[in-house]
Amino acid sequence: MMRGPSLKRPLIVYPLVVHLLTLLVSVLILIAGALRIDSGGPYTDERIVPIIAAAIDRDPSGALVIRPTDDLSTLQAETPNLWFMVEDDAGNGVTFGTVPALFESFRGRLSELSFAQLRDRTPPHDLAAVLRRETTQIGPLTVLGHGALSELNLVVLLASSVIVVPIILLLSITSFAITPWIVRRALAGMSRIAREAEEIDPDRRGRRLSEAHVPREIAPLVRAMNDALRRLDEGHERQQRFIASASHELRTPIAVLQSKVDSSADPVVRALGGDLQRLTILTEQLLDLQRLAQGGxxxxxxxxxxxxxxxxxxxxxxxxxxxxxxxxxxxxxxxxxxxxxxxxxxxxxxxxxxxxxxxxxxxxxxxxxxxxxxxxxxxxxxxxxxxxxxxxxxxxxxxxxxxxxxxxxxxxxxxxxxxxxxxxxxxxxxxxxxxxxxxxxxxxxxxxxxxxxx
Known part of the structure; x- marks a missing residue:
């Protein structure tokens, strides 16, 4: 027996595939568009901020000082033009390297800022800087610094990996988990209809399939099935009435013929007795079947x-x-x-x-x-x-x-x-x-x- 087409593909698999392809194409278009945008210059790598903040300490008078650390030494070796400004919320500050004159006006006001990514379009991009607030052992610090530079494509790829990929995974997991459940719940009425159809007995006529909780798209099919069952019941009733009427109508002429055959002296006529007996048995059995259909x-x-x-x-x-x-x-x-x-x-x-x-x-x-x-x-x-x-x-x-x-x-x-x-x-x-x-x-x-x- 050939298996019919399943509703799982058009209702579950196909929508999920289209959903995932749409997400993938959208992400690719977003990344491609971002890569074509003029970046305005490279970014300063934000990883310099925690290294700089970890190297800041206080002297006995409470002033900020730079404490040499291995990470800071490595950063300085990798970035010869490294510079930074650090201030606490009280306005105490400390600087390192040659801070561009453009940022001198920030002295004493860094704590008023919390986040910034500054880019310089002109090489050697000394004005490119990053500003972040860091919480350290000596309290909150605001760091403005210039260090290793990153191009825009790297930033975009990192952003897509950190933000977009988890979103795609979350949407995929949610879709695969929830979509089948929604479809099964929507088709639960069909399963109940199937069980009702299996319980339909030809000896118990008058049964109909329930239209309650059936999706609107399936309701016409259920109504058509009920109409077909009704027509079958009506046809069966007509057939039973015909058999009963015909059998009853045949009994009287058969009895008359049987009486005439039994009383006849003609051997040819009396030879019809066997056929009449067979006809009598057939009539009685038809009546038995009709009575059986009515139940007992x-x-x-x-x-x-x-x-x-x-x-x-x-x-x-x-x-x-x-x-x-x-x-x-x-x-x-x-x-x-x-x-x-x-x-x-x-x-x-x-x-x-x-x-x-x-x-x-x-x-x-x-x-x-x-x-x-x-x-x-x-x-x-x-x-x-x-x-x-x-x-x-x-x-x-x-x-x-x-x-x-x-x-x-x-x-x-x-x-x-x-x-x-x-x-x-x-x-x-x-x-x-x-x-x-x-x-x-x-x-x-x-x-x-x-x-x-x-």
Missing amino acids: TATEVDLVALARSVVADLAPLAIAGGRSMEVQVLRREACLGDAAALERVLMNLLRNAIDHGGRHVVLRVIGRTLEVQDDGPGIPPDQRERVFEPFYRLRPHSTGSGLGLNLVAEVVARHNGRVTIHSAPDGGTIVQVDLGVPAQGMSGMTAPDAPGRG
């Missing part, structure tokens, strides 16, 4: 008494055909079911055994299991399923209608039981009917009312 009431059935009653009713037919019948009770056990329907099951099985079996028929009761055994030619294994199909006859020229075993299968199915065919040990056929399922699980039948309590 589950009551406690004594299978032993039922078996003996049916055998007694069919005894004249068996004797007329030169057959013998017996009832064997191996275990007696009460059973809940439709007594009239189960009687038709035994009638059809025993009539088949009398008509097509051997000389001896045994009806065996084993608790809730019934077995009808004959010593006839048997049923080939490849035909044992087909004989339960409506109007199928193992022997095309037999007098049967082809509905008897189909009716048996329908009744047993409504009792949630099963009927199987086996070969008898000494030849012949055993038809086994298992009615072991409790009555509360039977379909198409209502349980008897519980007795009231006074």
Whole structure:
């Protein structure tokens, strides 16, 4: 069986792929645009600020002094034109290197600033500087300094790595985690509809799929399904009414014909008796199927008494055909079911055994299991399923209608039981009917009312 297309791709996978591609293209466009912008000169590397701040100390009078450190010595060696100004919040300051005259006006006011990145477009870019506030052991300090220079492309790449990449990862993780959950939640109504559809039973008509909590896009499909179920129910009702009406209308003329055939002395007319009998059986079986479709009431059935009653009713037919019948009770056990329907099951099985079996028929009761055994030619294994199909006859020229075993299968199915065919040990056929399922699980039948309590 070919698997149909899944909604996961158009609803989950495709939107996620488009979402990620859009983010990636946007980032690339942003980086490309930033790289084309005139930078106005290189940046001063901000890493010089903590190195400078760590080298600042106070003398006994509280003035700021520069304390030589290994990091500062390394920075000075890497940047020969290193210069910086440092001030505390009280206006005390200290300088290092040759501070450009442009920044002399900042003396005593650095603490009023907190952040700046100054660029110089003219080589050697001595005016490029960075300003930051740092918290140190001697208190907050404001540092303005010039050191190693960085080009714009490096800054952009660093910014994209530090800011953009985490954003992309966060959006990706969020999308992969939340989007499937949102889709599953939106389609939860579809799962419930599928479960309701699986519970639709042809023997329990009138069921409809619920339209509550179904997405608007799916609601037309659900309504179409309900309309189809309604039309099927109406067609089934018309069919049942036709079968019932036709069967009832046929009974009277068949009875009249049977009376005329029985009273006729003409051998040609009397030869029609077999055909009329077959027509009578067919009519009765059609009525049985129609009554079965209407359902019945589950009551406690004594299978032993039922078996003996049916055998007694069919005894004249068996004797007329030169057959013998017996009832064997191996275990007696009460059973809940439709007594009239189960009687038709035994009638059809025993009539088949009398008509097509051997000389001896045994009806065996084993608790809730019934077995009808004959010593006839048997049923080939490849035909044992087909004989339960409506109007199928193992022997095309037999007098049967082809509905008897189909009716048996329908009744047993409504009792949630099963009927199987086996070969008898000494030849012949055993038809086994298992009615072991409790009555509360039977379909198409209502349980008897519980007795009231006074």
